[in-house]
Amino acid sequence: MRAVIFGASGLLGRSVMRAFGDMTVTGTAFSRSAGALVAVDATSADAIARLLDRERPDVVVNCVGERRPAMWVGSPGRARAANVDAARLIAEGARRCGARLVHISSDYVFDGTAPPYRPDSLPNPLNAYGRWKLLAEHAVHAACPDAAILRLPVLYGPVRFAAETNLTEIARQVASGAPVELDDVCVRYPTHADEAAEVCRRLAGALLQGQRLGSVAHWSAEQGLTKYRMALVIARRFRLPSDHVRAGGADAASGDRPVDCRLDSQDLPAALGPARRLFDIEFPTVVEPWLTASGPA
Numbered sequence: 001m002r003a004v005i006f007g008a009s010g011l012l013g014r015s016v017m018r019a020f021g022d023m024t025v026t027g028t029a030f031s032r033s034a035g036a037l038v039a040v041d042a043t044s045a046d047a048i049a050r051l052l053d054r055e056r057p058d059v060v061v062n063c064v065g066e067r068r069p070a071m072w073v074g075s076p077g078r079a080r081a082a083n084v085d086a087a088r089l090i091a092e093g094a095r096r097c098g099a100r101l102v103h104i105s106s107d108y109v110f111d112g113t114a115p116p117y118r119p120d121s122l123p124n125p126l127n128a129y130g131r132w133k134l135l136a137e138h139a140v141h142a143a144c145p146d147a148a149i150l151r152l153p154v155l156y157g158p159v160r161f162a163a164e165t166n167l168t169e170i171a172r173q174v175a176s177g178a179p180v181e182l183d184d185v186c187v188r189y190p191t192h193a194d195e196a197a198e199v200c201r202r203l204a205g206a207l208l209q210g211q212r213l214g215s216v217a218h219w220s221a222e223q224g225l226t227k228y229r230m231a232l233v234i235a236r237r238f239r240l241p242s243d244h245v246r247a248g249g250a251d252a253a254s255g256d257r258p259v260d261c262r263l264d265s266q267d268l269p270a271a272l273g274p275a276r277r278l279f280d281i282e283f284p285t286v287v288e289p290w291l292t293a294s295g296p297a
């Protein structure tokens, strides 16, 4: 079996590459095309077609996206292209070459006012990113009706720089001792990237066996935490002071961050088997290297 993973240089894509290690797998990158990763601009239909014609994959996973808030504001055209145009072009490419497609979406398609959200709950995104992710879902569905769209909440996992995840950024803030205010209103469900990747692998396996699971699926950890609560959990685990961390409500007050998008992911474990990684057990390994001023060696 052959797989092509678009966005393999990113947080989730790196985990997905490992999860598809039982296949002949090709990963793509854009600005970080080091090592074996192939440089592909996923906003170019020609670049996508060239790669897929060469690799002839059985399955394609799209982990391309622009999820950094600074980019939504600073470069909205590029952010929209990475989130929407790339999704449509990859779906068209997968359809054309006869590959099964797993497309990654986000809990930000919901407004966060009425959790938990089921796959058929009505989306109502509050910000540009959520609207782009929803437009991408529609484009993927139109181009490739058999695709599996997997909505995920905020991810954490092994990072290459602290700002790559909220969790590691918060760990730096706890360790620094400098006064900081963190939102204590918006609840997030940090899910390990390796767990999400394993779900992608199982979804792909099910698609390849011809199982029909519904076009949209949800996966989420169960434990909900605000950014402030994450800071306290980190401080407690590593016996660090936390009196410099204050509870605030800035994210919620901005009006464009959903308060609680808990995804009801009951359908997937039933169909694909459990893949749970508990936050309390997993987070120390992920944050520990980022608790020193210099970061990991």
Ligand SMILES: NC(=O)c1ccc[n+]([C@@H]2O[C@H](COP(=O)([O-])OP(=O)(O)OC[C@H]3O[C@@H](n4cnc5c(N)ncnc54)[C@H](OP(=O)(O)O)[C@@H]3O)[C@@H](O)[C@H]2O)c1
Binding pocket: 006, 007, 008, 009, 010, 011, 012, 013, 028, 029, 030, 031, 032, 033, 040, 041, 042, 043, 062, 063, 064, 065, 066, 067, 081, 082, 086, 104, 105, 106, 107, 152, 153, 154, 155, 156
């Ligand atoms: N991280 C989360 O908390 C989270 C939560 C829910 C859903 N998601 C979704 O999960 C997916 C993966 O997210 P992530 O966290 O892994 O993001 P990430 O770490 O920022 O990685 C994004 C990937 O997209 C690639 N990319 C960006 N623009 C591209 C372009 N024009 N052409 C080709 N590749 C391009 C990047 O390549 P280079 O880095 O090489 O430029 C990178 O491989 C996205 O769809 C995101 O919306 C993420």
